[in-house]
Amino acid sequence: MTSAKTIDRLLAKAVDDGVGAGFYTMVARRGGLVYSGGAGTRDGTSPWREDTIAWLASMTKSIVAVAALQLVEHGAVELDAPIVDVLPELATLQVLEGYDGEVPRLRPVRTQVTLRMLLSHTSGAGYSFLSADLARYQQKNRIPTNLELKLASLVDTPLVYEPGTTTMYGNGLEWVGLAITRITGRDLATHLQEAVFDPLRMTDTAFGxxxxxxxxxxxxxxxxxLTALPFELPSAPEFLSGGGGLYGTPRDYLTFLRMLGAGGILNGVRLLDSEMLTAAQQSHSMVFGRAASVNPTTSHDIDLLPGTSVSWSLLGMRNEERTPQDRPVGTVAWAGGANCYYWVDTDGATAGVLFTQLVPFADPDVVRLFADIEQAIRT
Structure with missing residues (x-):
């Protein structure tokens, strides 16, 4: 059975088994499209297509990271300099060390946050669905959730560890998006449009x-x-979410991945210098494993590569050993909260996306489906 027929069968079976209402997958090899297909429906009636629009959620992060690295290339910001001149709010944040009974243990941050820390999930910024203490603090102090897109969700939320001391998936890219707007003097939507979307002709990717x-x-x-869930991000947010605010399509996102796999250039347009991209794809964090969820309505426990050591590059998660799917060491990958997933080999050998719109995140059946699709491509 060819890989295309295998993927067709996998997607159809996932729909038949009730894993999700519909899916779409696109895969490129050496920059050329080798698979594009789906199963099920996107809205109960219409089929998924490569131009179906979905909430990208945290797949926004890699795009915003590229925009930030462009500014590093241009000398507008440094990776390892304290970023408090751009984000002074970070200097006054406290670290939440836990609770003594009902009283939170808070102390001033000792280490100045850098752009590298924000991009590599080593800044101390967390997510409440992965930290019981942070969830408790936000609820007690009535701090808006990340999805409400209010600045208070950033500036009133403490860090969950001392910057640079460990690795924890968090909302550091929200701060990066805010930094881009302050450095450039333009809103994040305008900057991404001109710096990333227009050059790559990603016509369907936007904050609306x-x-x-x-x-x-x-x-x-x-x-x-499966139950349809009315969902849309606020139409008039206080800030545009660099960590999860974009909508886009399988076709657009694969275009973005093809640029990364081709060394920062696509169709004659260069977005990143190849040396910068190579450096960004290296490990910039401590090795970590399974992330335990404390909010099962938002996410299952997160373990996208069970049994494989992973860390964070500046563009996404990277595997530190070859996977059972034969994924090469250093492949960049990540996902979005509605169970969209991607990978891109650093040498451009393969890149792929799996799109659906399903919560909670890290659904074990969808994670297995994604692994099976990758296996079909690599065998």
Missing amino acids: IVDRSRMATVHAKTPNG
Whole structure:
């Protein structure tokens, strides 16, 4: 059975088994498209297509990281200099060390945060769905959630560890997005449009929905099956989310990945210097493993490569050993909260996306489906 027929079968079976309402996958090899197909529906009626619009959620992070690295190349910001001149709020944040009964243990931050820390998830910034103490603090102090897109969700939320001392997936890219707006003097949407989307002709990727007629419906997996979930980010946010605010399509995102796999250039347009990209793809964090969720309605425990050591590059997660799917060491990969996933080999050998719109995140069945798709491509 060819890899295309295998992927067709995997996607159809996932729909038949109720894993999700619909899926779409695109894969490139050496820059050329080798698979594009889907199964199920995006909205209960219409099929998924390569131009179906979905919430990218945390797949936004890699795009914003590229925009930040462009500014490093241009000398507008340094990776390892304290970034408090751009983000003075970080200097006054406290570290939440835990609780003594009902009283939070807070202390001033001792280490100045850098752009490298924010990009590599070593800055101390956390997510409440991965930290019971942080969730407790935000609830007690009525701090808005990340999805409300209010500045208070950033500036009133303490760090969960001393910057530079460990690795924890968190909202550091929200700060990066804010830094880009202050450095450039432009809102994040305008800057990404001119710096990334227009050069790559990513016409459907934006902080708003460019065409509602192509929008996919988010579903929640419940004990009673899949349930359509009305979801849309705020239309008038206080800030544009560099950590999860973009909508886009499988076709656009694969275009972005092809640029990364080709050394920062695509169709004659260079977005990043090859040396900068190579350095960014290296490990910039401590090795970590499974991330335990404390909010099962938001996410399952996160372990996208079970049994494999992983760390963070400046562009996404990277595996530190070859995977059972034969993924090369150093492949960059990550995902979005509605169970979209991607990988891109640093040498451009393969790149792939799996799109759906399903919560909670890190659904074990979708993670296995993604692994099986990658296996089909690499064998």
